Amino acid sequence: MRIDIGGVRLYFDVEGAGLVPDGAAMAERPVVVALHGGPGADHSLFKPVLGRATEFAQVVYLDQRGSGRSDVSEPALWTWERWADDVVDFCDALGIDDPVLLGTSSGGWVALTVAHRHPERVRGVVLDSVMPGPAEERLEVFERLGGAKARDIARRYWGGEDVQDDWERVCLPLYSRRPDGAPEARDRLARIRWNRDVIEHFRRSLAGAFDPWPYLERIVRPVLVLNGEDDPVATVSAARKLAEALPEGTAELHVLPATGHGVFREDPDRAVALLRDFVGRTAARG
Template sequence: MRVQVGDVRLFFDVEGAKLRPDGAKMREVPTVILLHGGPGFDHSNFKPDFSRLAETAQVVYLDHRGNGRSDRGDPAKWNLPQWGDDVRGFCEALEIERPIVLGVSFGGMVAMSYATRHPEHPAKLVLSSTAAVSRQDRSLEMFEKLGGAEVREVARRFFENPGPEAMAEYQKKCLPLYNRKPSPPEFMQRAVMNPKLTADFFLHEAHTLNLLPDLAKIKCPTLITAGELDPILPVADSKDIAAAMAPGVARLEVFENAGHGVHRDQPDRFFKMLDEFILA
């Protein structure tokens, strides 16, 4: 399904009803909007893992503009302020009120952009394996720790010049280190990708990223999850986010022996924690 949001049509998918029979009445459950990582990927890597969340909430999968099955739009609008505003516009188009917005990796950056630009809109926020400021030095250090000097060099070349050859080498040498559990081959095979957007982000947005000064604007309860062995967005990045937020707003949970996207390495702990946070 696609819906018009500003100058583009955004693709989305839904699991779980909003209204559910409960005796003599219909019970309304929260709506969770999932913001995928990448950038340049799509929502497919959430499936089937997040299907279990539909027992607790209505789950909405969204492809960002320029990503996945959404319209590419104007490349000049491939930036975090626009992606953040798109989340608000998407909710208005579908009349979603008080959403719980969950962003993983790049999706977490979009979630922070949205929540700092529209602080009254979200009911809750979940930030998983993400960062508010660009610290590629941390990432290179973790890649070397997990894979040695050769892997560090592969990552450095990709960060500095994310062309087709560097991207292919990065996917071969660096992606396998993202998680403790090997990702199935279909993780990449089924994704609808936009390599041009990926390259554009690493050449521009990644070098200027700094959401830290605005994080104190976020008012809603925020759960932050991070993997201790995450090489691309190390746990120190999540600690920075928690420290920059207003007192009492954020709760940081660090997962030992977990990498990027802790739901992949420790699904039972993550989804139990997520259910409790949503229903609290």
């Protein structure tokens, strides 16, 4: 489905009921709005794992402006602020008053931006594999997981060199630490509708423009931070730094052992269980 938000058509999908029978009444379930990473990927990254959450919530998937099946819009509007405001405008248009935002990787950057720009508009925020560590630390993890060759390709890729093929062949497989080698990974990547221009825009300018640290004190809702122990991009030290910098009493950090980038794909059983508990507690708070 698509909806017009300020002249831009955003694609979204819905899984699970918003209202369920509860005796003589209909009970309203919490809404989880899922924000994909990339940037420039699409919501298919969450499927089918996040479908498990329909046991306790309605899940709304959103392709961000410029990504997936949404309108490309203008590169000048591919910004963290515009993407965050799109989420709020989208929720307003659909009458979603207090969603739990779930952002993976760069989608977590969007969710975090919503949380400090519009602190009263969310019930809670789930940040999955979000905060990148210092460059040298990330390179060290790549070298530990894939040797000197992986380190060199990552260094060149982040330095702006045109090594996309090497990056996808050598480095991307290191994102996963699943013992079975994530056999569905090839199909999952093939399903994505990529906008490579957004990725390049991110790599060359947007990544350096993300600076949430001065605004974290504005966040007033609970934040669940999830991170893989062996994530070569969103490192554990960076996740801890983020959790410690959030206002007292708002942050909860879980580091999943033997887990790479994207905990809902890497350890779906534990990730969904943590989400269930978090959504339940935020719903109890009202």
